[in-house]
Amino acid sequence: MESSPLEEIELQRKAVEIAKWLFRGVYIPTEEEEEGEESGITITNLRNMLDAAIDCEKKNNWDLFGLRVIFIARKASQGDDLHKFVRNLIVKITESHQNTEERLKLAKYTLTACIYVFNAYKKGLHDLLG
Numbered sequence: 001m002e003s004s005p006l007e008e009i010e011l012q013r014k015a016v017e018i019a020k021w022l023f024r025g026v027y028i029p030t031e032e033e034e035e036g037e038e039s040g041i042t043i044t045n046l047r048n049m050l051d052a053a054i055d056c057e058k059k060n061n062w063d064l065f066g067l068r069v070i071f072i073a074r075k076a077s078q079g080d081d082l083h084k085f086v087r088n089l090i091v092k093i094t095e096s097h098q099n100t101e102e103r104l105k106l107a108k109y110t111l112t113a114c115i116y117v118f119n120a121y122k123k124g125l126h127d128l129l130g
Contacts, residue, residue: 016113018096018106018113020113022089039076041081041085041118043119049086049089053107057107060101065104
């Protein structure tokens, strides 16, 4: 089912809201700090999740997307920011839409927005996010 341009815009707005919400209370290392921690949120993890969303959208497979993002967070413990991020991402998107196609599209838009939000926080520009 093809979405109308207005529905797409609304989905993208929702994705930005979710992305901002996902980073509340999450530690994001600054430019000077190391990003290599496997239990934290990194740009590499976010890109890998976005790649999973794009691939799973083509396959129309929400369950596979969930498994792939869980695999990306496999080294994170239950209290780690990456674990919380992945759990909240899956729950928020699942609660938002019943339709697999819309869930995957929202996941793609949300993770794209997350990359931008993450970089804004990393560069110390979080006050500009509103």
